[in-house]
Amino acid sequence: MRQQQSSIFPQLNSHADMDTSLKPALLYQQLMELIPQIVWLADAQGAILNLNSAWQRYTGETVEASQQRGIWQFLHPEDQLRLTTNWQQAIALNQPFQEKGRLQLVDGSYEWFSIVARPIDEDFAPQTNATWFGMMQRLASAAGDPHLMEGQEFLEALVENVSDAVVACNDKGQLVLFNRAAQDFHGLPPEPISPQEWSQYYDLYDGSGTHTFTPEEIPLLRALKGEKVRDVRMMIIPKGGKARSLIANADPIYSITGQKLGAVVVMRDVTAYREAEIELDLSERRFQAIFNRSFQMIGLLSTDGTLLEVNQTALDFGPFTANEVLNRPFWETRWWDSLNDAERKHLKQSIARAADGEFIRYEVDLRDANSQTVSIDFTLKPVFDRHGKVILVIPEARDITAQKTATTELRALTAQLEARVAARTADLEAAIQQLEQQNSRLEEREAQFRATFEQVAMGAAHVDLSGHWLRVNDKLCQIVGYSEAELLQRTFQEITYPEDLDSDLAMVQQLLDGKLKSYSLEKRYIHKNGGLIWVNITVTLLRRAVDRVSNQPLYFLAMIEDISDRKALELRESTSRAALERAKADLEQRNDELDQFVYMASHDLKAPLRGIANLSEWLEEDLGGQLPEDNQAQLVLMRQRVKRMEALINGLLQYSRVGREQIDTETVNVQQLILEVIDSLAPPPTFILQFSQSMPHIAAKRLLMRQVFANLISNAIKHHDREEGKIEIGWQDAEQYYHFSVTDDGPGIPLEQQQQVFGIFHTLNPSDAPENTGIGLAIIRKIVEAEGGTITVHSNPERGCRFEFTWPKQAN
Numbered sequence: 001m002r003q004q005q006s007s008i009f010p011q012l013n014s015h016a017d018m019d020t021s022l023k024p025a026l027l028y029q030q031l032m033e034l035i036p037q038i039v040w041l042a043d044a045q046g047a048i049l050n051l052n053s054a055w056q057r058y059t060g061e062t063v064e065a066s067q068q069r070g071i072w073q074f075l076h077p078e079d080q081l082r083l084t085t086n087w088q089q090a091i092a093l094n095q096p097f098q099e100k101g102r103l104q105l106v107d108g109s110y111e112w113f114s115i116v117a118r119p120i121d122e123d124f125a126p127q128t129n130a131t132w133f134g135m136m137q138r139l140a141s142a143a144g145d146p147h148l149m150e151g152q153e154f155l156e157a158l159v160e161n162v163s164d165a166v167v168a169c170n171d172k173g174q175l176v177l178f179n180r181a182a183q184d185f186h187g188l189p190p191e192p193i194s195p196q197e198w199s200q201y202y203d204l205y206d207g208s209g210t211h212t213f214t215p216e217e218i219p220l221l222r223a224l225k226g227e228k229v230r231d232v233r234m235m236i237i238p239k240g241g242k243a244r245s246l247i248a249n250a251d252p253i254y255s256i257t258g259q260k261l262g263a264v265v266v267m268r269d270v271t272a273y274r275e276a277e278i279e280l281d282l283s284e285r286r287f288q289a290i291f292n293r294s295f296q297m298i299g300l301l302s303t304d305g306t307l308l309e310v311n312q313t314a315l316d317f318g319p320f321t322a323n324e325v326l327n328r329p330f331w332e333t334r335w336w337d338s339l340n341d342a343e344r345k346h347l348k349q350s351i352a353r354a355a356d357g358e359f360i361r362y363e364v365d366l367r368d369a370n371s372q373t374v375s376i377d378f379t380l381k382p383v384f385d386r387h388g389k390v391i392l393v394i395p396e397a398r399d400i401t402a403q404k405t406a407t408t409e410l411r412a413l414t415a416q417l418e419a420r421v422a423a424r425t426a427d428l429e430a431a432i433q434q435l436e437q438q439n440s441r442l443e444e445r446e447a448q449f450r451a452t453f454e455q456v457a458m459g460a461a462h463v464d465l466s467g468h469w470l471r472v473n474d475k476l477c478q479i480v481g482y483s484e485a486e487l488l489q490r491t492f493q494e495i496t497y498p499e500d501l502d503s504d505l506a507m508v509q510q511l512l513d514g515k516l517k518s519y520s521l522e523k524r525y526i527h528k529n530g531g532l533i534w535v536n537i538t539v540t541l542l543r544r545a546v547d548r549v550s551n552q553p554l555y556f557l558a559m560i561e562d563i564s565d566r567k568a569l570e571l572r573e574s575t576s577r578a579a580l581e582r583a584k585a586d587l588e589q590r591n592d593e594l595d596q597f598v599y600m601a602s603h604d605l606k607a608p609l610r611g612i613a614n615l616s617e618w619l620e621e622d623l624g625g626q627l628p629e630d631n632q633a634q635l636v637l638m639r640q641r642v643k644r645m646e647a648l649i650n651g652l653l654q655y656s657r658v659g660r661e662q663i664d665t666e667t668v669n670v671q672q673l674i675l676e677v678i679d680s681l682a683p684p685p686t687f688i689l690q691f692s693q694s695m696p697h698i699a700a701k702r703l704l705m706r707q708v709f710a711n712l713i714s715n716a717i718k719h720h721d722r723e724e725g726k727i728e729i730g731w732q733d734a735e736q737y738y739h740f741s742v743t744d745d746g747p748g749i750p751l752e753q754q755q756q757v758f759g760i761f762h763t764l765n766p767s768d769a770p771e772n773t774g775i776g777l778a779i780i781r782k783i784v785e786a787e788g789g790t791i792t793v794h795s796n797p798e799r800g801c802r803f804e805f806t807w808p809k810q811a812n
Helices: 024-033 053-059 063-069 077-093 150-161 180-186 195-200 219-224 271-293 312-317 341-355 401-455 474-480 498-512 564-626 629-657 670-681 702-718 776-786
Strands: 038-042 048-051 097-104 110-120 131-138 165-170 175-178 202-206 229-238 244-254 260-269 297-301 307-310 360-367 373-384 390-399 459-463 469-472 518-526 532-545 551-562 666-669 687-691 697-700 725-734 737-747 791-795 799-808
Touching: 024 038, 038 053, 048 063, 053 063, 053 097, 077 097, 077 110, 165 180, 165 219, 180 229, 180 260, 219 229, 219 244, 219 260, 229 260, 244 271, 297 312, 341 360, 341 373, 341 390, 373 401, 459 474, 474 518, 474 532, 474 551, 498 518, 498 532, 498 551, 532 564, 666 670, 666 702, 670 687, 670 702, 697 702, 702 725, 702 737, 702 776, 702 799, 776 791, 776 799
Parallel strands: 687 725
Antiparallel strands: 038 048, 038 131, 097 110, 110 131, 165 175, 165 260, 202 229, 229 244, 244 260, 297 307, 297 390, 360 373, 373 390, 459 469, 459 551, 518 532, 532 551, 666 697, 725 737, 737 799, 791 799
């Protein structure tokens, strides 16, 4: 058999030392039992073949039970996946396996172990697809068997849980023991690492944190050389961790025979004490700085009146040195040389009263370094401890000579001031009266200006120096389509067409520079609906006088005139003036011819119709009761048809004129308009008419809108088939249009006739009815469409009818 290759087996002197009759498996078992660590054998597939007795000592599990479960099931759940995966990979690649993991011990706790394995053959030589030999070694401050003596366990627990950091090394300087606090102080990771890796995680400094320790200065290494190290201040700064201030004590370790075994250092965290010490020192420095730089004379007395401390201001008053006054009774110091015996006695008694807890204050005259008499405001303040006992007395002295002199002068000045105030009060009362009169006139002018501002026929606005609208009138809101609230949230730059903005801003700058007093400019605004509005603006900069030389700019006053129509006309004229003139002349000629034709036709047709009506009446009067009832009914029917024919002629005349008459646009209060229509129609009292109380105000041709509402409401009344009826008039805001509706509960319109009701001469009732010409709905359809809107009808054939039409917000 070849000599063994692994250092984990005991070295045998020779092959003769073995019992040659032993089988290889028995030999392996005996060798495994000689090793104190956990050792196992596994086959080429990783199945456990054998375990030594150390496994049962550590885990409490028998070899047979562990072979069934597998040793990996005894690892910490967080380590199982990682270790089993790497173990299977090592088997597949036939490579040595080396990992760290936590093994569950017999008491249920987990300990870190180093786990190594390698493939071997029967002669312990690495081979492919051979048996695997593995070992687990406990990683801790001292590896060993879990059945240690109770004293040893108590000592390990004590060292591990003590709040001070404990680190020990052997006589060669190698770290052999460290507790949990040492790991925390040095910023070491939670898993065990070799002591040689410690220096990668921290740096050691002296107590100030400015000087890095050399190896000769490290307390543990100093103790290893035989030195007893006491109360060394040092700092540990972990890489990326919190710096700690420590006090270290280190001693060499000797055996009972005097042999040096190593050294141990105990480190206590004094970071909080060090920070408090630094803060206290800083506080003391601040106190001394304030104490000595105070303009008041301040000192500290013991309760018996001995002067303990005094600031520089008090020493300079003498001038004295500290040695001349400190540790002496305060009333005997040189500050009080100018006092008589009674005054010194009073001072001594005052100190005694302050020592009893009383606050003392009085004035006293002293002599300064220039032998000048100085008035002093002197106080004695007791200082109490937390039990309410007086421990110190603070004397304070403040020079009030200048204050007293100033008080005397102030009284004289006060008398003079009171006389002047009385005189000025009379002047002020007169000035206030005059100012009130001026304010009254200003308010009157402001009211006049506001009325003019709101009622002027063009847009008007106040604009601040940055371009924000400050005040706008209704006309400007109508021009740009925004409400007043919306405009006040914007700037004129936001609604100015981009191509016009630069020229506008250049003129504004000239106003601000004083090069212009005002300017006028044609430009385009962007309407709220997205369209462009041409305006002519005139801008003036209002200023407020600051002095005789310069004026302070306040805001801009802008007058805005809507010239969109003029610009549109100019554009049309510039592109096709000649064609427009010819078309205009031609249109005017045709309109005149049409008017003449319509007039002649109506005149020529009406005259015979009136003759026929008159003739029927004469016949009825002359013949009287001689005519049979049938003939009388026929004469009545004749006159009805004559009246209907005359109504048709009037309707045709009106229809021909729709859209050709020049009617002015005005702001129409729709609610008021509907009330006027209802009043003129005089509906039966049995009819109910409902409409919204918040109808809009529209820029429209009032006469045309009135005709539309009158026709629709009149139709709803006269075509109703019952004595009682209900008519509802509604509206909605539809972006660029207003949407109106007239709904009744009369007879419905058959579906097949709903598209024909707007046709000329189309009626639903018998044609003999004189009031049904079939032209009314055709006229209002022509009016609505001429103004840019639409009209539709919606009806249930059984009951109810609703006419809807739209009217543009911008007049056509």
